Amino acid sequence: MAVALDDLPGYRRRFRVTAGPGWVRSDLEDDYHHMHVTLRHQGGVVTAVEPVMVRAPWTTCPGAVERLKATFTGAPLADVPGRNSDKATNCTHLHDLATLAATHAFDREPLTYDILTSDPVDGRRRIELRRNGEPVMTWVEQDGRLAEPAAASGLTLLQLRPFIESLDAEGQERARILRWGAIVAHGRAIPLENQSDATRMPPTCFTFQPENKVKAARVGEIRDFSKGTLKPLEPRTGA
Template sequence: MSALDQLPGFRRRFRVTPGRGWVRSEVEDDYHHMTVILRHEAGVVTEVEPIMHRAPWTTCPGAPAQLRQTFTGVALEDFALRGEKTANCTHLHDLAVLAAAHAQDRAPLVYDILVSDPVEGRRRVELRRDGEPLLGWSDQDHRIVEPAELAGLGLFDQLRPWIDSLDPPRQEAARLLRWGAILAHGRVIPMERQSDASRMPPNCYSFQPPRKAQARRVGAIRDFSQGPAQPLDPYTPATAPAP
């Protein structure tokens, strides 16, 4: 077990479970717990089933209808090109794209993201695939300091060219890790500063006008770095959900 597991910080887990004619993708972290089930036939999605178990805004429950509109009838291979991410809940959208990418896999896939709380502005960030470390870096005030090949790049606005240079599996992992590291920043922002949706840029379903004026902060926040609980536990092996 890495020392990173022992540090307080942000935890995020994705699990993708493929089945015959369906695939389920799930995520849980401090602020979110969501599921997307895609049913597909001949490579085309016939039904999209989003579930919001835990979400941070009163307007979030409207997002599943938008996700169904975005992806129903779309070929699995075209999900990543479909766009419309900011019109959707970004987390449901990511789950749908992740599910489509792994719909033909033969075994479940688990990604774990761990981000330590900053100490004098410095954090450790790591992504594991099926328990094995795959990507990691250290950042200082959201600018990467390690590894050397990324040193000096800003987390928010300068990683895209590097991500685009990777092979597709590592691109997927790097995108998830970057977004997880950005979400982790919420642990050190006072709640009153992150609870006014009207000040947010229009980068997701709840922050679109005029919806952002109606959004109110709700939902439990969990700290998975304290105690034995882990995201997406307890685990129940997936079977094809009833139509």
């Protein structure tokens, strides 16, 4: 009998989006990150960007807060989801949170996305996205390539752009969220000492830009939410 994904060791990530009149906030927590972004808007324009980093993996990450403010303050709210040309110069996680917030700025109900991945066993991983607790997208990866779904079979996570662009708007959002979570999850299989030299990293985010990577040091608590009963973004005793 197959073991439930919830009962397997692995990576967990949660997004939560809540909106009200003139504001929308998106939260993220996983093994390595805990942060949130609030967008305030009026007349279809972002009037204020309020990012907060509670937990991040590098000493340089907090500098990305001001970068995000500069990127989106004054932007039309409808343009935020398409602003990907400057993503690599931002914290990609804060950028994703801003995009998710803008997309759901007028939702009437809170939205939660959960990503669950199993640690590899014989090269096989199970990867699942849940929306408000219900599974909406499931992938299986074998030896670094997707075995399921059939439409993406044989592709690596880094080769999924054409597949994602073939989906409808809702499917694209879900697939992008799941893809990035599954990529981040690979960090569980890499010894910390092998992922703590920022100078070896390509310039894919704020910390890994040339002017920042030379002074970046690994810092921050790493949590394993597949152990115990605590879930990402749940309140902690004494917090």
